[in-house]
Amino acid sequence: MAKKFRLAENYINRELSWINFNERVLEKAIDKKTPLLDQAKFSAIFSNNLDEFFMVRVASLKSQVEAGVTKKSEDNKTPTEQLIQIREKLLPSLQKQQTHYLSNLKDAFRKENIFLLDYIELTSREKNWVDNYFKTAIFPILTPLAVDPAHPFPFVSNLSLNIAALIRDPDSGQQQFSRVKVPQKTIARFITIPSDLSDKNPKPIYSAIPVEQVVAFNLNLLFPGMEIEEHSFFRVTRDADLELRDLEADDLMIALEQGLRKRRMGGEIVRLEVLKTMPKKILDLLMESMDVEEADLYCVDGLLGLDELFELITIDTQHLSSTSKYGKIHNSLKNSQYGLLEDGSIKQEEFRSIFSIIRAKDLLLHHPYDLFTSSVEEFINQSADDPLVMGIKMTLYRVSKDSPIIEALIRAAENGKQVMALVELKARFDEDNNIQWAKQLEKSGVHVVYGVVGLKTHTKIALVIRKEKERLRSYFHIGTGNYNSKTSNQYTDLGLLSVQPELGQDLVELFNYLTGFSKQPSFRKLLxxxxxxxxxxxxxxxxxxxxxxxxxxxxxxxxxxxxxxxxxxxxxxxxxxxxxxxxxxxxxxxxxxxxxxxxxxxxxxxxxxxxxxxxxxxxxxxxxxxxxxxxxxxxxxxxxxxxxxxxxxxxxxxxxxxxxxxxxxxxxxxxxxxxxxxxxxxxxxxxxxxxxxxxxxxxxxxx
The missing domain is CATH 3.30.870.10 (Endonuclease Chain A)
Incomplete structure (x- = not known):
C-alpha cells in the first residue's frame, strides 16, 4: 500500500501547470535563436492552445461556479480560486506575446524585407489597391448588423473576429451601434499586397495587411450617407465542450451532429478579447449586451487572433525557418516499397513484402524520423491489396482530411476483405471530420463501430489477419500516435510492427471487447x-x-x-x-x-x-x-x-x-x-x- 502524503501541499494545480507548459511554447516563439517564421509558428501555437484551453478547461470551471460546485481540486483550490489564478498567470504572458509581435517580430521581418503593414502605413498606390480589393473581393459578402429597438444585439459566434462601430446620421444626429463580422474561412487573414506597388527599394519579398483593417477603413461603403465616428475590433470565445450522455451507436451519431451544430453557434461566452484602445462607450455596450463580466475581459495591445500567424509559414524564404530535414525509409523496409518497385528503384527479385520482413523480426518505428508513409501506410496499403489478407481491423481517433489510410480501408473492402474500423466520434474538435469519414467508410462496405459505451477509445492499434499455409496469422501495429498522415510529419511517435502470437491474440480479444459485449478481465501481455x-x-x-x-x-x-x-x-x-x-x-x-x-x-x-x-x-x-x-x-x-x-x-x-x-x-x-x-x-x-x-x-x- 502506497504511503500517503499531504497531496494538497505536494500537487501542482493542473490548470496552472498547463499554463506553464504553454508559457514554454511562448518562450520558444520569443527566443532569438528561433528562426523568424518559426517564431510566428510558435506564437500561433501558443494562441491556438489558449483558445482550446478557454473553450474546454476555463468553460468547465465557469460551469462549476455557476452550478454552485464547491468541491476543491487536489491542490485545495475552489473553481473560483482557480479562475482567478488562471487570469493572473495569463495576463503577463499575453502582454509578452503582443510585445514580441509588435516590437520584435514585425521589426525583424522588416529587416528581411517582409512587411506586416497597418492601413495607415500604406502608400497611396497600395491604399488604392487595397480599397479596390475590398470592393471586389470582400464587400459583397459582408453583412453589417445595426443595433436598435427593432434590431436586437446580434449573436457573435465562437472565435469570430468582429468590428464594432459607432455611426451617426448627419441629418438627425442620432448615433447607432453596428457590428460587422470579418470573413475568416473564405478570405485569408493577411491580404497580400503586390510588391510592385511598393515604393521601397528593393521591392518587398512579401507585404500584407490584416483583413480586419481592410474592412474597417472601408466602413463608409457599408454605411453610405452615415458618419463613422469610432470603430474597434473584438473577438469572443465560447464554451465548446460537448456534453453527451451514453447512447447507442446510431443515437450517438445523431447526438454528435446536433451537438456540433450547437458548438458552431457556441455556448456561454468565456472570454471577450478587445483592443486596449477600444472606446469606453463601445466596450460598455459590448459587455452589457453579451453579459460579459470584468473577469472575462482581456484587453489586447496589438493584434487579435494571433493563431492565424500560421498563414505566414507559407512565405517562401527558407533561411527564415528551421532547416527542413525529412525522415527516411526504415532500414528494414527499404526493399518492401511498392512505389520503389513500380518506378524501378528496386528490382523485382530484390522486392520483399512487408509481411515477410515483419515475420523475420519486430520493427520499432520512430516518426517522423522513420517515414510514416513507407511504414504504417505501406503496411495498410499492402494489406488492402494482398490476396492472402482476410481481414483488417483498426482504431481511428484523429484522421487527416485527405487520408491514404481511409482510402486503403475502402479499397480493402472493395477487394472483398473483412474490414472493421472503430471511429472515435468523440475525439474533441475532430468530431465533424470523423463523422464524415465514418459515413464514407460505411457506404464502402467497411463495418464501422463507435467503441464502448461510456469510454472514449484512444488506442492506436491495427490488426491484419493473413492466411498462410492453411493457418491464420495476426500481423499488427501498436502505436503512440494517430493514424494521421499530416501529424506524422509534425509529431514524434513510436510504433511496433510485429507478429508475436500472444500480443496478436490480445489484440483479437481487445477488438472483440471494442465491437461486442465481451467483458475481458485480463490480457496476456498488453496493458x-x-x-x-x-x-x-x-x-x-x-x-x-x-x-x-x-x-x-x-x-x-x-x-x-x-x-x-x-x-x-x-x-x-x-x-x-x-x-x-x-x-x-x-x-x-x-x-x-x-x-x-x-x-x-x-x-x-x-x-x-x-x-x-x-x-x-x-x-x-x-x-x-x-x-x-x-x-x-x-x-x-x-x-x-x-x-x-x-x-x-x-x-x-x-x-x-x-x-x-x-x-x-x-x-x-x-x-x-x-x-x-x-x-x-x-x-x-x-x-x-x-x-x-x-x-x-x-x-x-x-x-
Missing part, C-alpha cells in the same frame, strides 16, 4: 485501460520500490505528454523516498514536484519543446538489470487510466529495448530544447555551458 493498465503501471513502480528497499539498484525512466494522476504521483513520491532513481520527460502538464526535500529528491523532470511536438510515450523499468519497456497511447492521467480505452505494449526484443533506452537518454541529455523542472514547480531552460549543443530532435533525425 489495457480501463482493465489492467493502472494496476500494471502501479505494480511495475511498486516492484522498483521493493528492489530499492532490498538494497538493489532501482530506476524508472518514462516519457509522456502529461503526468496528472494523483495515485501515480503519490507512488512516485514513495519510490523516490525508497531510493528509486526516477527520470521523467513530460512535455505538458506535470503536477508532481521533483527534487523536493524530504519528498522527491530522486525525481528529475525534463520537458522538451522543439520543432516537433513530442507525443511518444515510453515507460522503462530497470527490474534488477532485466529492463521491462513499454510504449503505448496512454499518459499518466485519470482519463487515460480510468475513462478511456488505451493499449500499452511491452517491447521484448533486446535490441529494441536498447534502442528505446538510447532514445530516452538522448532526450535527457538535450540542452537546446529542454527545460528542467525545479523543486518549486517552475521550469528553467537548460543551456549548453562549455559543451556542445545537443538537440535531441536533430540528433534523432541525423541517426
Amino acid at each position: 489495457v485501460a480501463p482493465v489492467s493498465l493502472r494496476r500494471g503501471i502501479e505494480t511495475l513502480i511498486q516492484r522498483e520500490i521493493e528492489n530499492a528497499k532490498n538494497g538493489k539498484q532501482a530506476k524508472i525512466k518514462a516519457k509522456m505528454n502529461a503526468l496528472v494522476d494523483p495515485s501515480i504521483i503519490n507512488l512516485l513520491y514513495e519510490a523516490s523516498q525508497a531510493g528509486v532513481k526516477i527520470e521523467l520527460i513530460v512535455r505538458g502538464m506535470c503536477c508532481l514536484y521533483p527534487k523536493k526535500e524530504g519528498l522527491s529528491e530522486k525525481i528529475r523532470v525534463v520537458s522538451i519543446i522543439g520543432k516537433y511536438l513530442e507525443h511518444s510515450r515510453i515507460f522503462w523499468f530497470y527490474n534488477n538489470n532485466q529492463p521491462e519497456v513499454f510504449i503505448g497511447s496512454a499518459d499518466w492521467m485519470r482519463r487515460n487510466l480510468d475513462r478511456r480505452v488505451e493499449a500499452v505494449t511491452p517491447i521484448e526484443d533486446p535490441t529494441l529495448k536498447k534502442q528505446l533506452n538510447s532514445i530516452l537518454e538522448i532526450y535527457l541529455n538535450d540542452n537546446v530544447d529542454a527545460w528542467e523542472m525545479q523543486s518549486n514547480g517552475k521550469f528553467l531552460r537548460k543551456s549548453a555551458i562549455k559543451s556542445e549543443e545537443i538537440s535531441a530532435q536533430n540528433k534523432l533525425m541525423d541517426f
